[in-house]
Amino acid sequence: MPPPNLLKEIRNKGLEHSLAEADRLAYSRDCSSASMIRLRGGEVEILPKIIVWPKNNQEVSTLLALANTHQMPVVPYGAGSGVCGGAIPIHKGIVLDLKKMDQILFLDEKNLRVRAQCGILGEILERELNRKGYTLGHFPSSIYTATLGGYLACRSAGQLSTKYGKIEDLFHSMKVVLATGGVVDCSRDKEAWFSELILGSEGTLGVVTEAELHVRPLPEKRKYVGFQFESVAQGLEAIRLFMQKGFRPAVVRLYDPLDSFIFSTHPSREKNNSSFSFIPEKIFSFLGFAKWNSLQMLLLQPSLLNKAIDFALKKSLLILGFEGAAWKLDHELLGVQQICKREGGKSLGEAPGLQWLKRRYSVSYKMSPLVNQGFFVDTMEVASSWTNLAKLYEGVKSAIGQEALVMAHFSHAYHDGCSIYFTFLGHALGKEKTLKQHRRVWDKGMEASLKAGGTISHHHGIGTLKAEAFVQELGPLYAWWKNAKAVLDPQAILNPGKMGL
C-alpha cells in the first residue's frame, strides 16, 4: 500500500486510481522477453503500489508534485509494449498511465502539424489523420499497442522511416511535466537542446503529456518491389548507392540469408501470422528433422547451427516500398531498380513487398506461444555507418550466435548508414536458466556492438535491458547525463533504475 497520507491526498485531489491487485499485476510488466519468460514461468514481477489515470496536464502535475513530496517513484506508462523493461515499476511506487489522455487537440492544416495528448494509441492517431487526408508516416510494428508518449520516450522508428524519419524527425514541440510538478513547453524551433534531452529519456526526466508533430498529405501512390541478391554485402551496397543518390524509398528491408529463408517460406494465409511461431518449424523442416524437440537439441549447440545455416544459405532478399507523388515515385522506382540490377539484384516483382505489407504489424506482441514451448525470442537493434556495418553485423551476429539461433535484417537506411535488426531464438531448461541464457545473449551482443563502434540502440530504447551498455556507450558523457537527471528530478522519483539512472 502507498503511504496513507499520499493515498489520502490522491483521493482528495480526485485522481482516478486503483489499488486492486488485478490492476497492479497488469502494470507490473511490459513486452520485454525477460518479462515474458518470468510471467510464463509463473513469476510475478514486482508490483506497483498504485495505478493512477490522470485526465489532464493539471492532474499529471498534481500527482508528480505529490510523489515528489513523498519521494515515491513514478513510472509513466503508455501501452506497455516496450521491449527493454522501460515501463516496469522495478522500484514499486506509482504507475502513471497516460492512456486516458488520448485526445487529438488540433490538426493544423496550414502548418501541417497535429497536436495530441500522449496517451493516444499510434494506430488511432494515424487513422484519424488518414480520415482527414493526412499521415504521420510513422508505422512501428507496435502501432496498435504503443502510445504517442511511448514513441517519444524511446525515439521510436516506423517501418517507413527511410522516407519519413524517426519520431524525433517528425517532432515539433511538446509539453513536459517535471518531477516537481512544473510544466514547461519546448520546441525544436526554439529550445532544441531541451527537447532533445527529453526525447528518448523514457520518462526519467519528465512526463511528456502533449506533443505536436509534422504530418503530410496522404501519398498519391504506393509501389512495392523485391530483389534477390547473391549476398548481404551486395544488397547493402545497392542500398548505400541509391540512398547516396538521394532516392528515398519509404520501406527498405534487406534480410540476411536465414531471415530471407524464413520470410520466403512463411505461409501467407496462416491464421496466427507471427513469423516467430514459424521459426522452429521452418528451421526444423529446412534441416530435415521431424520434431520440435530436435530443434531444442540443436539449440544446445547454437554456434554449430548458425554455421550450418551460414554454409547452406547465401541469398539475401531486399524489399522496397515507395510512396509519394506519382511523378517522383516513378522516377525513384526507376532509379533504384537500375541501381539494384547493376549491383547484381534479381527482380522479384511486387509479391514479397505485398506479403510483408500484409503482416507488417503482426510481430511485436505475438511471440508468446513460443515462450510456452521453452524457447525465448528477442530482437536487438543496433546501427552504424556504412563503413562499419559489415563489422557490426558480423561481430554481433557471431556474439549472439554463441548462445542462440540468429538472423537479421537491415532497415531504417540513411545516406550514411543503416540499422541492423537481429532476431534470435534460444532455448534452455527452466525459467532461471532461460533468463540467464537470455541475459548472456544480451551481454555478448552489446559488448560486440560497442566493440564494433555501433550504437547499442536504434529505436527500442534502453530501459533496464541495455542500461549497462548505455552507460559504457556514453563514457565521459555519463556524468552529464546523471547531472541532467539530478537537476531535473532532484528526488529521483521519475522511473528510477532506468537508463543507468
Place this chain on the structure above:
Amino acid sequence: MPPPNLLKEIRNKGLEHSLAEADRLAYSRDCSSASMIRLRGGEVEILPKIIVWPKNNQEVSTLLALANTHQMPVVPYGAGSGVCGGAIPIHKGIVLDLKKMDQILFLDEKNLRVRAQCGILGEILERELNRKGYTLGHFPSSIYTATLGGYLACRSAGQLSTKYGKIEDLFHSMKVVLATGGVVDCSRDKEAWFSELILGSEGTLGVVTEAELHVRPLPEKRKYVGFQFESVAQGLEAIRLFMQKGFRPAVVRLYDPLDSFIFSTHPSREKNNSSFSFIPEKIFSFLGFAKWNSLQMLLLQPSLLNKAIDFALKKSLLILGFEGAAWKLDHELLGVQQICKREGGKSLGEAPGLQWLKRRYSVSYKMSPLVNQGFFVDTMEVASSWTNLAKLYEGVKSAIGQEALVMAHFSHAYHDGCSIYFTFLGHALGKEKTLKQHRRVWDKGMEASLKAGGTISHHHGIGTLKAEAFVQELGPLYAWWKNAKAVLDPQAILNPGKMGL
C-alpha cells in the same frame, strides 16, 4: 596584462600567443553594428589581455585547463564575422583563435561525410569539397569570413538551406573541449541530447575543435527563376503550397516591396557591390530628393517614411534556385512554377536569380561605408510558422519602423514556416545617440517578435545583442540553461556574458 603566473605557463606550454596591442585591438570586435558604430566613432572596445592560437586539441585543452585554474575568461574566436557580439571579449581575458586549426582531417566518400578542424574557413572547406566532387551545401553570405566553428556555434543557415538544411541538419559529430580541459566526442547518432546542447551555444559551454558533417555529390544541374507577386501575402502562400507539396528549391527568397524595389534597381556592375551602400541613394531618388542629407532628414521621421513606402510599393519579388539531379530538378521546377503562376505570380525568367547569385556573398562584411555617413544598418532574423508569419512580419516591421527605415525578405523556408530577414537603416547624430537609437530598434523589434510568438533568432545567434530577449524566450527553461552552464563550466570562464550566461 594577464596574471604573470598564467603568462608563464602559457609560455612554458609553448602555446603561440600575442600580447601586442595591434592584435588585442584586432580581436576586440566583431561585425555587429554596435561594434562598427563604436569603432567608427573612435571608441575602442574592451581589449582582451592575450590572444592564443592553439595548433591542436591538446593545446586547446591545455589552455582551457590553465584558464580554469586562473579563473580567466576565454572567448573562442573564429573569423569574427558574427553580428551579435558573441565573440567580443567583454570580460577581457583570453581570446582563443582557432584559425590555425584549419585542416580537413578526412573526406569519407563511403559515408559521405567530411571531418575538419573548426578553424577552417567556410569557403575553403567548400572549395576543397568541390574539387573532390562534393558540396557541403552550406552557403551563408559570410562564407568568406566565417569558420566551421562559427557555423556550429551560431546554428548557421546557408542561402540554400531550404534544400540542404541548417548546419545542425548537416552535423554528424564533433569533438568538444570542456572548460576544465576534458575532451569529449559526441554525435547525433548516439548523444543527440549532448550535441544539441553544444550546437548553438556560442562557446559558452565548450570549445568545438573538430566536426564531422554530411556532404553530397555536386548537383548535376542548377536553375534560377524569378516571379513577381502582387503582394507579400500572395508570394508567401505560393511558398507554403510548394513546400507542403514536398518541393524543395535550394534558394527561396521573397522580398517585400521595398526590398524588391532596392533589389530590382541595384546596379549589377557596381564596383562596391554592397546593396547597403545603395539604399540611401535609391530611396532618395525614389522619393525625388536630391541629396543624402534629405534622407537623413527623412530618417528623423522613420514611421512616415515607412508609411509612404508602404503606400507606394506593393509588388513582391520571389527568387527561386533549384539544384540537384536533372530528372528531379525539371519536375520540381515545373511543379513550383505551376503553383507560383496559379497563386498570381508573374514569371520574370532567370535574370533576377542570376543577379542575386552574382552578389550573394557581398552583403555581410561590406556595410562600413554607410556607417561613415552617420547611418547605421543592421539585420534582424526571426522565424515562425505559416499561421503566425504575417503577424510576425507586421509586428516586427512596425516596431522597427518607428525608429528606422525597414525592409525584409523571407527565406529559409520550411514546410511549416519560414524565416524573416529584416534589414533596417537608421540615422542619428553622433555615436552615443546612434548607439541608443540602434538599441531601441532592437528592443522594440525583439519585444514585437516575442509578442507575435516568433523565435527571436533564426541563424545569427544571440551573443549580447539578443541576450535579454533570449532569456525571455526561454522562460522557465532559463533555469535549466543556467544549470547546464554551471555544470559544464563551473568557473564560468567560457565566453562569459553571452547568451544570458
